Amino acid sequence: xxxxxxxxxxxxxxxxxxxxxxxxxxxxxxxxxxxxxxxxxxxxxxxxxxxxxxxxxxxxxxxxxx
Amino acid sequence: xxxxxxxxxxxxxxxxxxxxxxxxxxxxxxxxxxxxxxxxxxxxxxxxxxxxxxxxxxxxxxxxxxxxxxxxxxxxxxxxxxxxxxxxxxxxxxxxxxxxxxxxxxxxxxxxxxxxxxxxxxxxxxxxxxxxxxxxxxxxxxxxxxxxxxxxxxxxxxxxxxxxxxxxxxxxxxxxxxxxxxxxxxxxxxxxxxxxxxxxxxxxxxxxxxxxxxxxxxxxxxxxxxxxxxxxxxxxxxxxxxxxxxxxxxxxxxxxxxxxxxxxxxxxxxxxxxxxxxxxxxxxxxxxxxxxxxxxx
Numbered sequence: 001x002x003x004x005x006x007x008x009x010x011x012x013x014x015x016x017x018x019x020x021x022x023x024x025x026x027x028x029x030x031x032x033x034x035x036x037x038x039x040x041x042x043x044x045x046x047x048x049x050x051x052x053x054x055x056x057x058x059x060x061x062x063x064x065x066x
Numbered sequence: 067x068x069x070x071x072x073x074x075x076x077x078x079x080x081x082x083x084x085x086x087x088x089x090x091x092x093x094x095x096x097x098x099x100x101x102x103x104x105x106x107x108x109x110x111x112x113x114x115x116x117x118x119x120x121x122x123x124x125x126x127x128x129x130x131x132x133x134x135x136x137x138x139x140x141x142x143x144x145x146x147x148x149x150x151x152x153x154x155x156x157x158x159x160x161x162x163x164x165x166x167x168x169x170x171x172x173x174x175x176x177x178x179x180x181x182x183x184x185x186x187x188x189x190x191x192x193x194x195x196x197x198x199x200x201x202x203x204x205x206x207x208x209x210x211x212x213x214x215x216x217x218x219x220x221x222x223x224x225x226x227x228x229x230x231x232x233x234x235x236x237x238x239x240x241x242x243x244x245x246x247x248x249x250x251x252x253x254x255x256x257x258x259x260x261x262x263x264x265x266x267x268x269x270x271x272x273x274x275x276x277x278x279x280x281x282x283x284x285x286x287x288x289x290x291x292x293x294x295x296x297x298x299x300x301x302x303x304x305x306x307x308x309x310x311x312x313x314x315x316x317x318x319x320x321x322x323x324x325x326x327x328x329x330x331x332x333x334x335x336x337x338x339x340x341x342x343x344x345x346x347x348x349x350x351x352x353x354x355x356x357x358x359x360x361x362x363x
Contacts, residue, residue, distance in 0.1 A: 003346055004103060006280045011103065011344065041070070043078040051078070051085040058088025065095055 003065065014064060022057040029056070098359045100268035100349040102261050104323065105277060107343040110254035112225060113245030116142055117218040122238045122246075129232040132252070133223045139247055140221045142240055147216040154209035161202040168195040227252045255330050255339050257287065259347035260323035266292065267360045269349055275328045276348045283337045289349060290329040296322060 004013050030049060039045040120142040127139055172191040175183050227249045234246050257277055261269065269289060277285040300312040328347065333339060351357050 002278055002282070003101070003348075006282075011280060013103075041074050043071075043075040048078045048081055051081040054085035055081065055088055058085065058092050061092050062088065062095065 015061060018060050018064065019057065022053065022060055026053045026056050097264075098268070099356075100261065100265050100273075101347060102259050102265070103346050104260040105328075105345040105347040106258045106260075107279075107339055107341060107345060108256055108258055109339075109341040110251040111230070111341065112227070112249045112251060114139060114221060114224065114247040114249050115243050115245045116140070116221045116240045117242060118142055118147065118215050119240060119242040120146060120219065122234060122236055122240050125232070125234055125236055127229045127232065127247075129229060131229045133227060133229060133249070135223055135226050137223045138220055139223055139229070139249075140234065140240070142219040142221070144216055144219040147212065147219055150212040151209070151216055154205065154212040157205040158202065158209050161198065161205040165195070165198040165202050168198040171195070221246070223249060225249065225251045225253070250341060255333070256290070257285070257328040257330060257345060257347060259326045259328060259349075261326050261347075262321035263324055264321050266324055268357050269326055270351070270357075273349050273351055276350070277328070277330075277345045278348075279337075280344045283334070285330060285333055285337070285345070287328045287330040289326060291327045293325040293327070296324055 002014065004011050005017060006012075029052070033039060033052075039048070042048045122140055123143045124141040125139075126141065127133060127137075133139070168191070172188075172195040175188045175191045178188070230248045230250050232247060234240070240246050257275070259275070269292060271289050271291060273289045275287045275289055277287065279285065300314060301309055302312075304310055326347075326349075
């Protein structure tokens with residue numbers, strides 16, 4: 001997987017695109033978890049949500065860069 | 067419900083720890099790896115200049131044409147140089163005649179008795195003959211030069227390559243030594259990766275390099291050399307023999323970029339290289355395992 005993508009003649013890091021992708025995917029997962037009511041059992045729901053989003057982004061980036 | 071509470075705290079902390087670990091590996095991956103997005107494909111460009119001045123009577127190539135070494139690029143009006151050859155030939159003939167005369171004289175006087183011809187006159191005759199011989203040699207050298215100039219009115223390609231940005235036409239006047247045609251050497255492709263100085267310890271001569279052009283093609287090569295000097299932009303030149311140091315803001319400093327020269331393996335079939343293309347360069351040690359990162363903290 002390349003590290004960057006040429007968009008309209010501009011060389012963009014893939015990190016930015018992956019972030020947008022994670023934003024969309026993370027929102028879906030977040031809504032699903034909330035719908036199941038799992039956040040009600042969490043210690044600090046905000047910390048858990050941020051951590052989950054970061055994990056998703058980090059895993060995606062490391063997978064792509066390897 | 068303390069048991070349930072413990073599970074929820076531990077689970078949240080575990081996810082948080084995983085996030086921290088992932089962010090750290092991302093950081094290391096991004097910052098402590100020898101790669102740059104600032105790579106350029108380059109080639110040796112030869113500025114072909116005619117060795118003789120004159121009117122251009124023929125430009126034998128067109129823009130972007132591929133040429134082989136020795137192919138005719140342009141022809142300069144040879145009339146002047148042809149006349150110069152004739153003039154030099156005439157001079158050689160005249161000097162030959164003069165030499166024959168001087169040698170005859172010297173030989174005649176050498177045979178004569180001292181009562182008939184003085185020793186001075188006899189010696190002079192010999193020296194004059196030697197002088198005439200030197201004159202002839204000079205004339206022959208001039209003839210050689212005139213012939214060389216005539217030959218150089220045909221400007222030929224010094225290497226295989228591509229004519230680029232041709233801006234010379236029949237009827238132009240070409241000056242001697244002034245570049246007339248740019249020729250991109252087709253055997254000289256290389257890549258300059260401009261690496262931040264913080265990444266230089268991760269690079270050694272001989273490392274493998276993987277390149278990706280902006281258009282997506284992959285190239286491979288190896289590190290051929292690392293530049294040992296770049297321009298100091300904070301002290302461009304001294305005036306009145308004192309240093310001219312730029313007062314920089316000390317809080318933030320940018321890493322300088324040092325060119326790393328990469329020798330290219332033969333590019334895959336169908337890849338069109340042009341000097342100036344952008345590429346990403348990723349450098350890996352030949353063994354494959356990452357190089358130890360210098361301690362920065």
